Amino acid sequence: MEPGTLVYDPQTRKVGEYQDRAGPYVMLRPVGGGREWQADPARIRAATREExxxxGVRAANDRSREGFVTPPLTEADADRPPVPVPGCATCEELATRREEARAAFDPSAETDANVLLRQHRRREHGGAPTGHRIFRYVPYTIVQDASAQPEYQAYCVSGDEADCGASSGPCQAPGEVEEWQRRHTQETWHTRYRRSFADYAVFERP
Ligand SMILES: [Zn+2]
Ligand SMILES: [Zn+2]
Incomplete structure (x- = not known):
């Protein structure tokens, strides 16, 4: 298995980056960094796209709880592909991986490469490109408003003729949204959702 591959560990019910083998175990690292843990190589499997x-969303939220201004990572961020930083080997590698995925018409691998590149940029290069953008004409910066909770929401778009329309309502964490989706799918067998993320941003003097 390639180091950096994202795998799911059923024992801890966590997704981690595969690091290396260590005796009878494999070492996994939390997405977004942190203490590695040992997992049973016979039980881990490749993480699904959802996982x-x-x-990634959870790691980004952990970081924002720790006081970083980087806004939580959402699928909406995928609209703007992250740009590799020239001269950085990791950026280059991830950008290459993205090019290969694009060339192979593998959109989910392309999304993964974007997620990883974005996380790496935030971690290693200060997260300047999206989180804390300098406004060109007015000497202000735009930051996420820490006094207002970001909102996560899912909306059921299953149905042949029209969308089902059921909604989780605004939730304060992506986990609550997923929980609502699981319940709704269990009750209705509906399987397709539109998810959205909203936060508040304010202009601040530098
Ligand atoms: Zn880099
Ligand atoms: Zn539904």
């Missing part, structure tokens, strides 16, 4: 995304 990878929600692990």
């Amino acid at each position: 990878r995304l929600s692990a």
